[in-house]
Amino acid sequence: MDIAAEPCVQVDGSPKCCFFKFSPKITFTNVVRAHLWVYLRPVLHTSTVYLQILRLKPVTEKGSRHSRIRSLKIDLNSRNGRWQSIDFKHVLQNWFKQPHANWGIEINAFDMNGNDLAITSPGNGEKGLQPFLEVKVAETNKRTRRNLGLDCDEHSTESRCCRYPLTVDFEAFGWDWIIAPKRYKANYCSGQCEYMFMQKYPHTHLVHHANARGSAGPCCTPTKMSPINMLYFNDKQQIINGQIPGMVVDRCGCS
CATH class of the missing domain: 2.60.120.970 (Jelly Rolls)
Incomplete structure (x- = not known):
């Protein structure tokens, strides 16, 4: 942090x-x-x-x-x-x-x-x-057992909707106007939303199977996100300390 x-x-x-x-x-x-x-x-x-x-x-x-x-x-x-x-x-x-x-x-x-x-x-x-x-x-360990969703890594064989680790490196982008953090854990969501989600999203599921034009089933998407604090230079070389919302995926789910 x-x-x-x-x-x-x-x-x-x-x-x-x-x-x-x-x-x-x-x-x-x-x-x-x-x-x-x-x-x-x-x-x-x-x-x-x-x-x-x-x-x-x-x-x-x-x-x-x-x-x-x-x-x-x-x-x-x-x-x-x-x-x-x-x-x-x-x-x-x-x-x-x-x-x-x-x-x-x-x-x-x-x-x-x-x-x-x-x-x-x-x-x-x-x-x-x-x-x-x-x-x-150092980051503190936050323990909770409620509605965490699935966490996977690059070696996982999980096909269901899951949160995967992803580190964004601003220096690799050439964004030298960002002072801190130089890199951070952004994470992303990927995976399938299978038949088990019919009970939670029955209308979406049925519309999808009815082949309605432009319809789609439940998608694996962020269900909880958090901000990060960022230090950066503005165009006048002044230091700005701000909180940027929606930068970290904390939880993934089907919606």
Whole structure:
């Protein structure tokens, strides 16, 4: 399961970014992958940028208020700005294990002239460019015994209506504007709807056998579908986090 977490920006505080909130349900899952995405402002000429991610500590704690999490040296030559990702799995795992240690982070990306190119609190024309976390957590096993339908695989000899696994790979399509998920389990339905379905769909069954023009018997089709969360770039290079309905086949049946 892929999720996105946007920061709670403290406009009047220091620093302005970033503190990420997580639901208790997510903190009990296993983190498979986590990346922090930061947008760097455009530069006119190639510039060396030092990107720093600093962990914040309580104000009452003695010593420095920060400790370094990540430090990257980047040669930036984009006149349109660009998104930079930072591996954040280890940090997130620690936050989930010790929620009290999550006091937020500070992000900066200084060039050789001391200009901070990291957008942490979007200004005019910078909507959708705030930092965010892309997180993939392990799927939880959902157990239910009611009306599941049949599940098959590519080696199955089942001829009845069945749900088959299918993984959609956006990268294989060349859809590089999708950030996450890069691939997901879509599934599909296939198989025959035999005589046993006459009791459930008697009119459809009888019309089919009466050879009415254009008639058809029960078809194997999705009877339950679920959405997926998707992160993608719009035409302005802004990040959109949305839920796309009807993307996963959960159950197949005859109708």
